[in-house]
Amino acid sequence: MTSTLSNLLSLFIDNCPFFEQKCALCGDASPHSGICNSCQDGLPWFSGENCSRCALPLAAAAPLCGQCQRLPPFFDRLDAVLRFDFPLAGLLHAWKYGRRYELSGVMAQIFTRNSVNFGEKPDLVLPVPLAPARLAERGFNQSEVLARAFADTLACPFSTTHLWRKRNTPSQASLTLAERRRNLHDAFGVNPAVKGLHVLLVDDVATSGSTLSALAFALKKQGAKRVDAKVLARAIFSKT
Ligand SMILES: [Zn+2]
Numbered sequence: 001m002t003s004t005l006s007n008l009l010s011l012f013i014d015n016c017p018f019f020e021q022k023c024a025l026c027g028d029a030s031p032h033s034g035i036c037n038s039c040q041d042g043l044p045w046f047s048g049e050n051c052s053r054c055a056l057p058l059a060a061a062a063p064l065c066g067q068c069q070r071l072p073p074f075f076d077r078l079d080a081v082l083r084f085d086f087p088l089a090g091l092l093h094a095w096k097y098g099r100r101y102e103l104s105g106v107m108a109q110i111f112t113r114n115s116v117n118f119g120e121k122p123d124l125v126l127p128v129p130l131a132p133a134r135l136a137e138r139g140f141n142q143s144e145v146l147a148r149a150f151a152d153t154l155a156c157p158f159s160t161t162h163l164w165r166k167r168n169t170p171s172q173a174s175l176t177l178a179e180r181r182r183n184l185h186d187a188f189g190v191n192p193a194v195k196g197l198h199v200l201l202v203d204d205v206a207t208s209g210s211t212l213s214a215l216a217f218a219l220k221k222q223g224a225k226r227v228d229a230k231v232l233a234r235a236i237f238s239k240t
């Protein structure tokens, strides 16, 4: 309820000429979104030669990185909009943990930029679910904001009920890749209606990609035909 009211208030402020909006990064006047155009241009946009499966930068000319050649993830392809780097890390932290709901609009705008160039249109767009306790603590699911905006832009079906967390998994941050995979084993529930569908998973940040891989595994176990993932930001280091 609180988040709905905050979102309504932000919407009102964004569209009301009496409130001057300030850029969340440089503080300059930014009339139409939370970040001014020049700060948006300076964001760490994802580019270069990347692994066609997990999007990590490639050291040598090859279609797949070493990790994906040895132990490929269960998703078919990961796309990232930005590198998880300055100044995005601070901005994401403020949005997720600082209750800066007014940043949702600009995050969605950045996430959907260039989405018209997206390849094959998925049958269903699904946000990475949060455990109920974490959702209550945070007030909203940031992945849902991004997934909804992307589904709207592509005119794709979208659902928040096809995937859920069965338990609150411990933080992944200090774990190795093998430990992350064990930590996530059987952590997600999937609606069998995904059978035969091409699903697109949406999350804000991918670090090792283990959560997306575990979700892709669970979706494919229920018969999903293909599972791709799209994230706002990709960390370019990886624990092995
Ligand atoms: Zn700015």
Ligand SMILES: [Zn+2]
Pocket: 051, 052, 053, 054, 055, 056, 064, 065, 066, 067, 068, 069
């Ligand atoms: Zn890879």
